Amino acid sequence: MADLPELDPVIHGKLRLAILSLLSSVDDAEFTWLRDKTGATDGNLGAHLSKLEEAGYVGVEKKFILRKPVTLYRMTDSGRTALAGYVRALRTLLGTALK
Amino acid sequence: MTEQETQEELLSRFELVEMMLKEGRRSTEYWGWTFVLWGAAYLIAIAWSYWWRQPNLAWPVTMITAAVLTTVVAARKKRAKPQTPVSRAIRGIWTAVGVAIFIFCFAVGLSGHAEMHSYIATIEILLGVANCAVSMVLRWRGQFFIALLWWISAVATCYVGSQWITPILVADTLIGLLGFGLYLMYRERRDRRLRVQHG
Numbered sequence: 001m002a003d004l005p006e007l008d009p010v011i012h013g014k015l016r017l018a019i020l021s022l023l024s025s026v027d028d029a030e031f032t033w034l035r036d037k038t039g040a041t042d043g044n045l046g047a048h049l050s051k052l053e054e055a056g057y058v059g060v061e062k063k064f065i066l067r068k069p070v071t072l073y074r075m076t077d078s079g080r081t082a083l084a085g086y087v088r089a090l091r092t093l094l095g096t097a098l099k
Numbered sequence: 100m101t102e103q104e105t106q107e108e109l110l111s112r113f114e115l116v117e118m119m120l121k122e123g124r125r126s127t128e129y130w131g132w133t134f135v136l137w138g139a140a141y142l143i144a145i146a147w148s149y150w151w152r153q154p155n156l157a158w159p160v161t162m163i164t165a166a167v168l169t170t171v172v173a174a175r176k177k178r179a180k181p182q183t184p185v186s187r188a189i190r191g192i193w194t195a196v197g198v199a200i201f202i203f204c205f206a207v208g209l210s211g212h213a214e215m216h217s218y219i220a221t222i223e224i225l226l227g228v229a230n231c232a233v234s235m236v237l238r239w240r241g242q243f244f245i246a247l248l249w250w251i252s253a254v255a256t257c258y259v260g261s262q263w264i265t266p267i268l269v270a271d272t273l274i275g276l277l278g279f280g281l282y283l284m285y286r287e288r289r290d291r292r293l294r295v296q297h298g
Contacts, residue, residue: 012112014112018115018119021118022123024120025119025123025124027184030181090116094109
């Protein structure tokens with residue numbers, strides 16, 4: 001029997017998976033947009049974003065737009081690779097259940 | 100945890116990924132207001148150049164004002180919503196065509212070599228190009244018809260007598276900019292209402 005793939009524990013949490021999936025479809029996103037889309041609280045979202053940043057899956061950029069400070073989150077290349085790997089592993093584990 | 104529970108849990112993760120990807124891509128920007136703004140600017144410029152003082156200033160003043168307004172409002176809106184590759188492509192097309200029209204108008208206007216038929220026809224061709232490119236990005240036939248309208252008008256402008264150039268441009272502006280912009284704004288409003296209803 002072939003070895004079953006392991007799921008990346010950093011991404012496996014629901015909120016972190018939601019954040020990465022959202023970031024994979026946009027160039028970058030503000031904290032408030034991520035909060036609105038995920039329905040998470042500020043503290044919870046901030047904590048999970050920090051975990052993703054520590055893992056190198058999300059990059060943070062602070063800049064001024066129209067003189068207002070803005071924090072932008074962007075998915076890194078390794079984040080993209082990790083999400084693709086996670087989805088691949090999910091597909092393998094679920095097998096026929098997806099059909 | 101039973102095997103079935105584990106499988107349900109994994110399936111819910113898979114559905115979450117799909118849902119969030121769809122949600123991210125749905126972050127469409129709303130651009131109807133720009134068509135209305137530019138439609139109004141064209142009509143003001145045409146009216147000013149016919150019925151008000153300093154007709155030479157009509158087009159430069161209204162076009163620069165519209166460009167500044169578009170840039171400022173778009174920058175404010177950009178803050179609220181993240182860009183997707185599609186929205187970046189649309190922004191790129193309109194910026195490139197907008198800059199091209201500005202360069203063309205100022206170069207021809209300042210050189211004094213403007214021939215009205217080809218001058219207006221070129222602007223109409225360029226507006227057709229932008230609408231056609233955006234319709235291809237969005238795969239939207241509605242906007243392709245607007246591109247066709249501009250191109251047909253450009254051909255007509257080359258053939259008609261001088262007295263018909265302005266009426267054709269006014270008709271194009273009313274349909275291709277003002278009317279289309281109002282239709283887009285109606286669709287965008289409906290889209291926003293539906294999103295609120297479906298949470």
